[in-house]
Amino acid sequence: MKCCETNSKNEKSVEQSTICPMCSNRGAKVQMVTLTNLLEENLLSLIRSNNTYHWCREGSCEVSYFSNDANHFFKIGDLKVKATAKDSSLDVPVCYCFNHTRQSVLDELRATGESTVIEDIKAKMKDPGCFCEKSNPQGSCCLANNRKWLEEAKKLVD
Numbered sequence: 001m002k003c004c005e006t007n008s009k010n011e012k013s014v015e016q017s018t019i020c021p022m023c024s025n026r027g028a029k030v031q032m033v034t035l036t037n038l039l040e041e042n043l044l045s046l047i048r049s050n051n052t053y054h055w056c057r058e059g060s061c062e063v064s065y066f067s068n069d070a071n072h073f074f075k076i077g078d079l080k081v082k083a084t085a086k087d088s089s090l091d092v093p094v095c096y097c098f099n100h101t102r103q104s105v106l107d108e109l110r111a112t113g114e115s116t117v118i119e120d121i122k123a124k125m126k127d128p129g130c131f132c133e134k135s136n137p138q139g140s141c142c143l144a145n146n147r148k149w150l151e152e153a154k155k156l157v158d
């Protein structure tokens with residue numbers, strides 16, 4: 001079976017708790033530490049320690065984290081930072097651990113014709129090490145986001 005063929009059996013086995021209650025897209029599971037670090041302080045008491053939370057990756061959806069209770073979720077405005085996937089502004093970080101923004105990648109491209117952002121992140125992942133689960137609202141590695149932005153940014157510079 002090829003990966004692109006639909007498998008109705010698989011689709012049925014997707015748990016309801018992994019589907020965003022607002023946009024119906026499948027989310028990515030996040031650790032509790034991501035919520036406690038990225039949500040506004042005054043909302044931390046709302047986090048339910050026995051729930052599992054997922055990050056909604058859909059750019060047009062207002063939800064940030066949703067839980068296994070469809071009525072209990074957080075929104076983009078509940079985050080302390082702007083999320084790469086949810087905000088296309090140039091001042092939004094593309095790497096939260098080592099402070100790269102869309103703008104900084106674009107500036108480097110304009111100045112030198114190249115960007116070392118991927119190499120820089122990879123080197124720093126080794127030393128001093130990254131902490132995406134606490135810094136990035138999506139709770140996971142940013143490299144895919146950087147590759148995507150680099151492609152888009154190169155078109156803007158050409």
Ligand SMILES: [Zn+2]
Nearest residue numbers: 020023056061
């Ligand atoms: Zn959503």
